[in-house]
Amino acid sequence: MAPSLNLVGAGHVGRVLGRLFAQHGVFALQDVLTRSPASAHEAVAFMGAGTPVAELAAMRPARVWLLAVNDDQIGPVCAALAQAHDLSGALLFHCSGAKASSELQAARAAGAHAASLHPVRSFADPEGVARDFAGTWCGVEGDAAALALLGPAFEAIGARLVAIDPAAKTVYHAAAVFASNYLVTVLDAALRAYVAAGVPEHVARELARPLATETLANVFRLGPAAALSGPVARGDFATVARQQQALTDWDPPTGGLYEALVPPTAALARRKRGLE
Numbered sequence: 001m002a003p004s005l006n007l008v009g010a011g012h013v014g015r016v017l018g019r020l021f022a023q024h025g026v027f028a029l030q031d032v033l034t035r036s037p038a039s040a041h042e043a044v045a046f047m048g049a050g051t052p053v054a055e056l057a058a059m060r061p062a063r064v065w066l067l068a069v070n071d072d073q074i075g076p077v078c079a080a081l082a083q084a085h086d087l088s089g090a091l092l093f094h095c096s097g098a099k100a101s102s103e104l105q106a107a108r109a110a111g112a113h114a115a116s117l118h119p120v121r122s123f124a125d126p127e128g129v130a131r132d133f134a135g136t137w138c139g140v141e142g143d144a145a146a147l148a149l150l151g152p153a154f155e156a157i158g159a160r161l162v163a164i165d166p167a168a169k170t171v172y173h174a175a176a177v178f179a180s181n182y183l184v185t186v187l188d189a190a191l192r193a194y195v196a197a198g199v200p201e202h203v204a205r206e207l208a209r210p211l212a213t214e215t216l217a218n219v220f221r222l223g224p225a226a227a228l229s230g231p232v233a234r235g236d237f238a239t240v241a242r243q244q245q246a247l248t249d250w251d252p253p254t255g256g257l258y259e260a261l262v263p264p265t266a267a268l269a270r271r272k273r274g275l276e
Contacts (some may be wrong), residue, residue: 001028002025002026002027002028002029002062003020003025003027003062003063003064003149004023004028004030004060004061004062004063004246004265004272005027005028005029005030005062005063005064005065005066006030006031006032006033006059006060006062006065006066007029007032007033007043007050007065007066007068007140008033008056008059008065008066008067008068008069008077008081009029009031009033009034009066009067009068009069009070009073009077010033010034010039010040010043010047010068010161011034011242012123012124012129013068013095013123014043014066014068014095015043015046015047015126016123016126016129016130016133017066017068017095017119017157018032018043018045018046018047018049018066019048019049019130020049020130020133020157020158021153021157021183022048022049022050023048023157024156024157026153026157027064027135027153029047029049029050030050030051030059030060030062031050031051031052031053031058031059031060031062032044032047032050032051032052032053033052033053033055033056033058033059034052034055037052037054038053039050040053041208044125051120056077056080056084056085057084057229059084059085061085061086061090062090063090063091063182064090064091064092064093064149064150065081065090065091065092065093065095065107066092066093066094066095066097067081067092067093067183068094068095068127069094069099069103070094071096071099074094074096074099074103074104075103075104075105075106076108078103078104078105078106079105079106081107082106082107082109082110082112086258087107087110087111087112088110088111088112089111089112090107090111090112090113090125091112091113091114091115091145091146091149091150092104092107092112092114092115092146093114093115093116093117093142093146093150094116095116095117095118095119096116096118096177097118097120097139097169097172097173098169098170098173098223099116099169100116100141100166100167100169100232101114101115101116101141101142101143101146102166103116108143109132113143113145113146114142114143114146114170115140115141115142115143115146115147116139116140116141116142116148116166117138117139117140117142117150117159117161118138118139118140118173119133119136119137119138119159120136120137120138120139120176121136130163133157133158133159134157134158135158136158136159136160136161137159137160137161137162138154138159138160138161138162139162139163139164139172140154140161140162140163140164141163141165141166141169142166143162143270185257186261187208187212189254189258190204190208191205192213192254193202193247193254194207194208195251196251206227215227218276224268225268225271225272228265228268228269228272231243232262232265232266232269233265233268233269233272235269243258244258244259244262
């Protein structure tokens, strides 16, 4: 019989995992608590399983608890849960990329096992993620007893697991920010600069598209050093200085972004020359 699972917080991540766990028979989804009764009912409808409840104290005992709340609420909700329920022998986990399993210390102190399993992908489209979750990498860390149950459970829904150092969890999450959020910021700077040069916005996207897609393909095929090109890679710092000044004159924040990227790009160029 599948272990029982209670879900506290059912935003995009919580409801996607709840649906997948229920569909694959990994866990028996039991009680669902969110910020409001309406959102709890919506989550249960999306997952196709579970019972909405109105408060923490009303949740039934469960073998497994998923705290799918905002990062800054993991610790407080865990502490409240430890006050409201007997967690001895239970298993608690969260899916934050920025917080380690140490956020669940109150549960550990109450006799529970704790872990963190972070799916490395965007959950902006829950339907799409639930449909295409297979192959998703998840960074995992925590108590051995917790991972012994959660590892196979995540693999059953198609996840690929990689162990991470909990002491470096913030750096781990920053890696995802660089690969996703800041990549968008850099591309936005490129598009705005094209427009500032008189290129229509829709054409600017077409100019940037092959550069960006081919560069990304080269990074993942050849590695960053081999994929690097451009004036810094050539050692043409006169051009770099002219570009930086022109950008600063046009838009100081964009000029500052360009300037900040020169030293790490120069270090990458040195690595590139070491490969040649």
